[in-house]
Amino acid sequence: MKKGVLLFFFVLLFSGLTAQAQGPKVVHPVKWKSKIEKKSADQYLLTMDAVIEDGWHVYSQFTDENGSLPMIVEFINKKGNFEAIGKTSETKPEQKYSDIFGVTESFWHHKFQLKQLVKVTNPGLDLVQVKIDYQVCQESCIQEISNFEFNVKTLTSKEVVKFSSVTTSAAAVLDETAVSVSDTAKTDAVDKVQAGGNTDTAVNNTEAPKENKEEPKDPWTIFLGTLLAGILVTFTPCVFPMIPMTVSFFLKQNSSKSKGRFNAVFYGICIVAIYILLSVPFHIFEGISENVFADISTNVYLNLFFFAIFVTFAISFFGAFEITMPNSLASKADNASNSGGLIGVFFMALTLIIVSFSCTGPALGLVFGTVLSSEGGAILLTVGLTGFGLGLAMPFMVFALFPNLMGNLPKSGGWLNTVKVVFGFIELALAFKFLSNADLVEQWHILEREVFIAIWIGIFLTLTFYLFGKFSTPHDSPVPFISVGRMLLGVLSLCFTIYLIPGLWGAPLKVISGFPPPLNYSESPFGFGGSGGTGAADGKVELPANAEYIVHGIVAFHDYDKGLAYAKSVNKPILIDFTGHACVNCRKMEEYVWSDPAVLSILKNDVVLISLYCDSRKKLPENEVFTSKSGREITTVGEKWSDFEVERYASNARPYYVLVNPADEAKLNEPVAYTPDVEEYKTWLTSGIANFKK
Template sequence: MRNLLTALVLFVTSLGFSQVQDPVKWKSSIEKISDTEYQLKFDATIEGEWHMYSQFTPEGGPLPLEFLYNNAQGNYEPQGKAKESEYTKKFNDIFGVDEYYFAKEAHFTHNIKITNPEVKNIQIELSYQACIEMCIQQNKYFVFDLATVTSKEVQNFEDLAATSTNNDTTKTKPVTENPSTDKSEKKGLWSIFIIAFFSGFAALLTPCVFPMIPMTVSFFTKQSKSRAKGIKNAVIYGLSIIIIYVLLGLIVTKVFGADALNALSTNVWFNVVFFTLLVVFASSFLGAFEIMLPNSWANKVDKQADRGGMIGIFFMALALAIVSFSCTGPIVGTLLVEAASKGGTAPLIGMFGFSLALALPFMLFAMFPGWLNSMPRSGGWMNTVKVSLGFLELALAFKFLSNADLVLQAHWMEREVFLAIWIAIFAAWAIYLFGKIQLPHDSKLDKISVGRLFMALLVSTFTIYLVPGLWGAPLKLISGFPPPMTYSESPYGVGNSKGGTSSLSEIPDGAKEGPQGIITFTDYDKGMAYAKEINKPVLLDFTGHACVNCRKMEENVWSETNVLNILNNDVVLISLYVDEKKELPEAEQYVSKTTGKKIKTVGNKWSDFQIEKYQANAQPYYIVLDNEGNSLNTPVGYTPEVSEYENWLKEGVTNYSK
């Protein structure tokens, strides 16, 4: 029974891959605002688990939605970018950038200003990518007839077919924004909170804060008339710490705004400035200088603290924040930098987590003063904690510099350079923990504690773990921090690192070194001719530059030794990129027989070829062919299970031999 169900699932899946997918349905309308201005509205309904990318998706990631006005020149002017409903934001560790996408539905409005009174229509092409476990490149065409639109009248059009314009005038409901629930954003906020919470505990162990705990708790317990009063004052003190830092997070959120923070996260200068700030913070922790607020601030706050009561306790908490700034400031600054890059309420959540961890000991030790006897004594170990935080901040700084480089696509900090810097930083940290390096504020060290030894061994292990990444190891523990494997000095960053070796001594004409160092053709005819010449089957790979699951297959499946050996030695790989924007020569452009669309680019050509030949438009899509272009087994799409994909390849190669 189980085998029967499995076979049924595979059969249904294969049917799905052999169909032309159209997961996004569109409805559109036009409204006349004035004699020279119209508003266009587009409502997208997205099937199931599919998602479509926003027009604001950062460069270097999946393809964004584009509004292309085919007859705009000399006739009308689109007014800026189209306004769109709220999207989901999620970091993509394959491309190393955030991706912005819509699920279930999306809504767009765009104002158009007429500059030529004689223009009769507005012709729009929507170009976008929709993905699930596969990706498809879609183009939809709309023509809005201006002659039929009168003032205050809305003309509606519905996308009932796979292409072009429809003049269905059935009235539709007004467009309402209904943003999808962003589960990934909630998960991201929890991550910010947890990181901030543990950062608060790290701040407690610094020389500026740790000695304050017994002093402050003793003050409340001795100055209060009763133990209950002392506990109450300590709780107020702790809550005041939380309020102070949360207010700081609120100010950052309000000053920049959630939308601005989202936009800034992929801004080059934002990342460069934050890189500089973190280097300054790290230098402070390492002992180069102290970052301190003016002493006059602390003196004024101390005077207010003498007032007593709740107001006096609040100013005592503020005095702690100011006096301890040389230790907590860099941590708070780093948290705000990282949280600001996430956007939304992340700075608020980050400051709450940090302040909660900072405030808890003051409240708990006031409730249970006997615990003070079990606290470790102040000493040189606190500076070790501070220096360790400096090394961590320095490593994090280069993540922001890497982000700037990825946005610019300057290739100054490719994956190998980033990893080399991290290896140097963590190796220096390990040497420091072993006591072989002393920094300005360190006390003389005759021996190291067992705890410090274990920490040194842990950092050393992590450093050694990073080293194979220079030769293409995926380093899944730090996925998302270094640049993606495709952003590398060597093609795709890995070469034949898993042991696969190409049987070719040189790259044939018309081919190049592709994923995993595999010799790859990007032209169907040239690849087929070469395969026939050397008598090998073809692996036809319909892919895309911005196809996430294509990259996952190349990095996680093609990199496995057995699969890589087959790809290098038993087949000729032809990879056809359906999102290649290079324009075809004028003589080679044509109108598709299957879709009726104008085929202008190389990507259009391969997409049309896939639809016409295989009745499919999803990527990745793999077919094993003989030298006459006949399929040797059932085509497959995204197949993350290595053994399944390997067996599928072997089946095709075996059928070719027969």
């Protein structure tokens, strides 16, 4: 008996070691459960519930298409059989701005649900077939396809393609034969998660991977930023002169100073309350449509509208014209302020907001534009407007409580208009972010990275000349000398302008990451001048047939067979780069690891790079469509290379790097996935090349 137990544990240990020795295998981090409900004589509700393993996230149908690839829900046998009523609804996703792609992305952690109402038009129909094509990411990304069949006769459903492997950690994935999950176990896992259970034990009992958490947007960052914006707009010609006048009015109007101070503080509270009320409609909009803010961030027309508004406000700040509220509205508010009491104080606050709109409007537009086009939602908009209102109201309240401080206020003068003009330049620069969003969504390629950076260089260089007194705007006072503060601000603007210039040659410009278009959205992979700022000694090389230049001027093939033939002809090892157009960590590797001079020299001179885009949705020619060993029909270029990666290297990760010998296509060392450490990646490259030379 004891020998049998020892033998059992020996076999179990050997199986585990064997599984680990075999290296990374295919992972399927999403487990599905589906059901069908009859709603009427010919209408059925299809529900698909998904559980995502810890550390992974799945992208929504409505995520920005210029970032990670959106989920696609496709009805295979729809024609002549049934109609899909409306769009497929989904659980509200999380949202986060991607610095790599420059867009807001929508995704889920842990679990999500899809629902679709269909109307059957063919009485003889048995099955409704649904295909879900989606991207699931951790440190690597995987393009997954799940197929479902819903039987309208028996009201049963099933996932057509079943998988048996599960992942146990981010670094090592068990062999498909080492651990398996039955259909019942998958169902139990989904049920447990939906009931609020622990997914770590629901999906498997092994150690869960560490989650590569995406930082949520911090409300305090929004609050402090808008608070500062509110304080800054008080130093404009429309607001600053009102501070001593308003405070003096409250303190002198009442015989009791304490009552005057109370009214002044209440005046400030009313300013904050009015700005908060501006956010209320957006809470209603969000209640009607959960994706309203995501729609705003990606809507071409709204981004163009914000661009036009920001440019208009900027021109107004430069002194071309004044943007004001209707005089009748200001007069009514001013008349109401004479009613006295707290109601009168409220209307005084409203009057200030109306009459100062020509100065506060552009800053307020900035708050609306940046928050509405981000992942914050109505809550963050309320936070932003609260900060802005408090910043605007704070000087009135502080000087009412401490009137002696007013003696330290600088006198009104021409410097107020200078502040306004500086705001105009900043407003103009930010306007192009919205134009860039529209350009990226529509892929017009009008405002590519170099053009965007060139525009910013022009704006901030002009601002530098203005601050140094080289020209003036219509409402500027004569400047006999440059003040110290203005000179220092001019130096800061000049330094920022110089910092932007290398961006024309492909520098990442991390300080403004997320504002310009991504590095891959440019006129040339080399930037102006042809070298892309790569630092490689050899510069460009002659382009082989069927190859093209990619990031940093690296030569790459996008077809395995053509790249293999070229590698054989030049007798160089092959670096297969399983990548994706919408793979965040692929871009990080290209920007931060491949740009290293030593790594770049290897990629340009010592290997033949074959970059295979596993998320490409370009259709294969009819004669190239095939069925994979798993029974899946391969119809796109991305599916072809993804299947190639699975069949050849038993992996579906992205990025995934394999060094092979072109003579026999054997691996030169163990493949690696996302490797952000430059030295580690360089060591991996050099070890594989050394093995090739042996």
